[in-house]
Amino acid sequence: MKKHNFSAGPCILPEEVLIKASEAVINFNNDNLSLLEISHRSKPFVAVMEKARSLALELLGLENKGYRALFLQGGASLEFLMVAYNLLHKKAAYLNTGTWSDKAIKEASSFGEVVEVASSKDKGFSYIPKNYQIPEDADYFHCTSNNTVAGTQIKTFPDTKVPLVCDMSSDIFSRQLDFEKFDLIYAGAQKNMGPAGTTLIIIKESILGKVERHIPSMLNYKTHIEKDSMFNTPAVFPVYVSMLTMQWLKDLGGISFIEKVNDKKATLLYSEIDRNSLFNGIVAKEDRSTMNATFNLVDESYKDKFDSMCVAAGISGINGHRSVGGYRASMYNALPLYSVQALVDVMQELERSV
Numbered sequence: 341m342k343k344h345n346f347s348a349g350p351c352i353l354p355e356e357v358l359i360k361a362s363e364a365v366i367n368f369n370n371d372n373l374s375l376l377e378i379s380h381r382s383k384p385f386v387a388v389m390e391k392a393r394s395l396a397l398e399l400l401g402l403e404n405k406g407y408r409a410l411f412l413q414g415g416a417s418l419e420f421l422m423v424a425y426n427l428l429h430k431k432a433a434y435l436n437t438g439t440w441s442d443k444a445i446k447e448a449s450s451f452g453e454v455v456e457v458a459s460s461k462d463k464g465f466s467y468i469p470k471n472y473q474i475p476e477d478a479d480y481f482h483c484t485s486n487n488t489v490a491g492t493q494i495k496t497f498p499d500t501k502v503p504l505v506c507d508m509s510s511d512i513f514s515r516q517l518d519f520e521k522f523d524l525i526y527a528g529a530q531k532n533m534g535p536a537g538t539t540l541i542i543i544k545e546s547i548l549g550k551v552e553r554h555i556p557s558m559l560n561y562k563t564h565i566e567k568d569s570m571f572n573t574p575a576v577f578p579v580y581v582s583m584l585t586m587q588w589l590k591d592l593g594g595i596s597f598i599e600k601v602n603d604k605k606a607t608l609l610y611s612e613i614d615r616n617s618l619f620n621g622i623v624a625k626e627d628r629s630t631m632n633a634t635f636n637l638v639d640e641s642y643k644d645k646f647d648s649m650c651v652a653a654g655i656s657g658i659n660g661h662r663s664v665g666g667y668r669a670s671m672y673n674a675l676p677l678y679s680v681q682a683l684v685d686v687m688q689e690l691e692r693s694v
């Protein structure tokens with residue numbers, strides 16, 4: 341039986357997606373060739389890329405609204421740099437909510453003035469700062485919707501006149517938001533969409549063309565928009581698997597459906613963390629992530645026992661990030677409710693046994 345996979349990333353994908361993807365590696369499209377050995381300019385693959393780009397906009401409700409979807413390489417980490425390269429003329433505003441925002445800020449600083457509007461570094465990124473001011477003359481405001489490492493999530497996004505840029509790597513397609521509020525969204529595939537190797541970028545075309553610097557072709561969003569994400573060879577397999585996952589989500593009922601499932605899973609686990617006297621949640625309750633739940637054992641001496649009980653129950657990937665410690669249970673879209681129940685059962689079993 342497959343393990344209960346709580347990995348933070350690369351992470352769990354739907355079983356049916358894995359089956360279809362493995363079939364395509366052997367025989368894609370009944371053409372008796374592998375997906376991996378055909379031209380990315382062939383009709384069947386161009387159709388995959390077009391489908392992936394249109395499904396992304398469809399799921400977010402952003403079709404025919406001036407947005408373009410791109411599938412590029414380099415991970416979310418390259419977007420830290422590309423966002424600034426393409427948008428930072430003089431000054432940009434950033435919200436610092438953790439490891440990933442911190443890295444985004446570092447990259448942007450090479451291109452102009454970066455104003456950190458607020459930071460939760462003072463308390464180990466265990467909460468989301470609120471009531472900060474975004475300078476009206478900023479070229480854009482950047483935030484991280486879900487902090488994969490700390491386990492916090494922005495619930496309300498600021499109303500601002502400056503373009504809103506968001507790293508949604510670890511909660512894209514997991515909850516309903518007013519996506520039209522955003523001017524640029526990016527997400528590495530390997531958290532909630534597909535294998536590592538491709539990054540989804542959703543961009544409002546009208547925000548481009550405002551910086552004066554020369555932008556190298558590969559780092560210029562316009563290049564990739566003009567060439568429909570086919571300027572150079574795309575990551576064919578990650579794009580294909582991402583397309584299958586988006587199709588799986590659409591067939592289930594889209595984001596509004598999966599959001600309910602995700603809320604159920606998060607409620608089940610956090611209720612147990614709060615009820616069970618052996619465990620403590622790590623972050624501020626109102627900022628808890630529905631994707632990555634971080635928690636500690638109150639008494640560390642139970643660690644070996646709890647860990648071996650988890651192994652026996654087939655639970656995998658719940659060790660906290662090395663910078664936080666403790667535990668982190670990642671509950672991405674493809675993780676079934678029964679896996680969360682299995683973890684809760686072990687937490688209760690530990691309680692009975694001590």
Ligand SMILES: *Cc1c(COP(=O)(O)O)cnc(C)c1O
Pocket residue numbers: 349414415416417418440484486487488507508509510528529531
């Ligand atoms: C994992 C992660 C990243 C880094 O993604 P790469 O694709 O490895 O570059 C950036 N931001 C967030 C929120 C993440 O979870």
